[in-house]
Amino acid sequence: MFFVAIFTTLLTATPSNAGDIVSILERLSISTEGIEFPHCALTKEFLSTANSVYGCERVIQQYPICNKSLVVAYSELEPLVYRNTSGEVVGILPDILQETLIKRCCLGCNKLEFLPPKDFMKKFTDQLVSDNNTIHKADIIIPAEHIDGKREIVLSHHFSKLTKFESIYFIAKTKSTGTKELVYTLFTSALKSWPLFVIALIMAVCAGTIIWLSDMWKNKEQFPRGFPQGPFEGFWWAYVSMTTVGYGDRTPSTIFGRLFAVVWILIGITIFNMFTATITSALNKELLDRITYSPQDKDIGMIANLKVVENAILKNYATPKAFDNMEKLLEALKTESINAIAIDDIAYKKYYPTIRPPFAVQLELPVNGYSIGFACNNITLKKMQDTFNRNSMEILRLPTNTKPIDFQSQLHVPNDMPEITKVFSIKNKIFVVTIGTVIGISVLGVIAGILANRCNKKSKSHKKKNKDRIELVAQD
Numbered sequence: 105m106f107f108v109a110i111f112t113t114l115l116t117a118t119p120s121n122a123g124d125i126v127s128i129l130e131r132l133s134i135s136t137e138g139i140e141f142p143h144c145a146l147t148k149e150f151l152s153t154a155n156s157v158y159g160c161e162r163v164i165q166q167y168p169i170c171n172k173s174l175v176v177a178y179s180e181l182e183p184l185v186y187r188n189t190s191g192e193v194v195g196i197l198p199d200i201l202q203e204t205l206i207k208r209c210c211l212g213c214n215k216l217e218f219l220p221p222k223d224f225m226k227k228f229t230d231q232l233v234s235d236n237n238t239i240h241k242a243d244i245i246i247p248a249e250h251i252d253g254k255r256e257i258v259l260s261h262h263f264s265k266l267t268k269f270e271s272i273y274f275i276a277k278t279k280s281t282g283t284k285e286l287v288y289t290l291f292t293s294a295l296k297s298w299p300l301f302v303i304a305l306i307m308a309v310c311a312g313t314i315i316w317l318s319d320m321w322k323n324k325e326q327f328p329r330g331f332p333q334g335p336f337e338g339f340w341w342a343y344v345s346m347t348t349v350g351y352g353d354r355t356p357s358t359i360f361g362r363l364f365a366v367v368w369i370l371i372g373i374t375i376f377n378m379f380t381a382t383i384t385s386a387l388n389k390e391l392l393d394r395i396t397y398s399p400q401d402k403d404i405g406m407i408a409n410l411k412v413v414e415n416a417i418l419k420n421y422a423t424p425k426a427f428d429n430m431e432k433l434l435e436a437l438k439t440e441s442i443n444a445i446a447i448d449d450i451a452y453k454k455y456y457p458t459i460r461p462p463f464a465v466q467l468e469l470p471v472n473g474y475s476i477g478f479a480c481n482n483i484t485l486k487k488m489q490d491t492f493n494r495n496s497m498e499i500l501r502l503p504t505n506t507k508p509i510d511f512q513s514q515l516h517v518p519n520d521m522p523e524i525t526k527v528f529s530i531k532n533k534i535f536v537v538t539i540g541t542v543i544g545i546s547v548l549g550v551i552a553g554i555l556a557n558r559c560n561k562k563s564k565s566h567k568k569k570n571k572d573r574i575e576l577v578a579q580d
Contacts, residue, residue: 141167144209144491151207160213169484170210173217176201177227177242181409182429183454184247184476193218196450197246200266201478208496209488216244224409228259231481245479249411252473256486261479264489269448269474272416274399274467275437275459276444293386297379304375308346311368312338318361326354346372397466402443405433412474413446420469430455437463450476 143163146154164171178193180186185195201216219242222230227245246266248258256263316338319327328334341354345368356362399422406413408426417424425442427433430451436442444466447455452465459465480486 141209141488141491143211144204144488145495146208147496151211155211158211160211163211163213167210167484169482170213173215174201174205174243174485175241176216176218176244176246177222177230178218178246179224179227179409180221180429181247181407183451187221197266197476197478201244201246204266204492205485205488208492228261228479231261243480243482243485247476248479250475250477252475258479261481262483262486263479264477264486265475265493266477266489267450267475269412269450269471269476271449272413272446272469272471273449273452273465274397274404274444274446274469275463276397276466277437278462278464278466289386290383293383296386297382300375300379300382304346304372304379305343307371307375308342309335309339311342311364311372312336312340314338314364315341315356315361315368318358318364319356323357323361326357342368342372345369347376399444399446399467403441405436405442405445407433407447407451410448412471413448416469416471417446430458434458 143154143158160170176193176198178185178197183195185193185197188194198216198218206212206215227242231242231245245261248261248263250256250258250263250265252268313335316327316334320329320334327337337354341356345365356365399417399420402422403425404417404422405425405427406417407430408428414424424446425436427436430447433445433447437445448471478485478489
């Protein structure tokens, strides 16, 4: 392609070859590629030479828009555009405008002039006032969002892209992965299942009564006729048959009793499995919440007036809560006024050092087709920026950019299933204490049983001796 050949020559040229640069710029402007603003395609190393060769007089003659300061209307949206502690307007977008429109397209012959900060919509509506009120007029409006592929118009203004969003990060409190939480979940889920447990007991009482009535006449050894011993034996049979198929110590003998036992075993096992499934589901949910984060049905904080972030929150069935700045957003997260915050990758590069445990990135969502740039009424400004976007092979290094971040290293990735096995590990204190307690109770129970058995034998022996004495006395 003609432009590629010309631009390659420009890249390999030396700044001392001023005539060559002028020739190249002229050839670019009349080439079949239709490059209307060749200065905008210059790389940084050729700017000073091109400026000294062309001079501002020639640049202004060719591009009259470079003869005045470019007035910028903006609303603060850190780190895109904001005022620093000295009151200067800084940010990624002003830096890009300075590098492209001022230093390249106009070769440094003009400057950016910022109006006082305005509300997000006011910076647009002020451009619709009468021409007599020129104090509100602006050449450039930032920031402006746009979805790629659609007509490049934002609120009746031309749009030109300065940079784009790549990801949205959801930051929330890291859940504890300790064993205590798992044990607590186990007990709370069991307690929450009390209605099912009550139903199981009532049905076991009912089934035990039925089996007692059916077998009390022909099987009185296992199901005595007396009350409450008989119904209790029936309840015992029903309950153990619900958890397993019975222990065999109580078995119905009548035909009706055995047919009813078949039906009851099926019903009982179903009820018991429902009870265990409830506890299992609660544990699975607790573990999955630690492994995968979902913002669904949560209140998610965001910086106001960023549609890319708001849309990401809404697509995940969460509720967006807008805040004026990052400081208020982090404070709301710490006080648990919101469940999490969502920020774009540009903002995260600036603020990630302030995000400290127990808060961490829980979810990263890639976004495609969302751009951030400026709006303008003058089509020339759009063409200048578009020329740089299409033709420049330079990656801008901006003062407000932070160093590249390995975002994956910032993501909170909790331990997967090992936490389950840790509950039953010999290294786990709770597990050791539990086993020790069970063994201790068992040993104490055995000792108590042995002592009780000895006391019972002594008592029987003493009673027998007393009986024998009474009998001897009676014989005498």
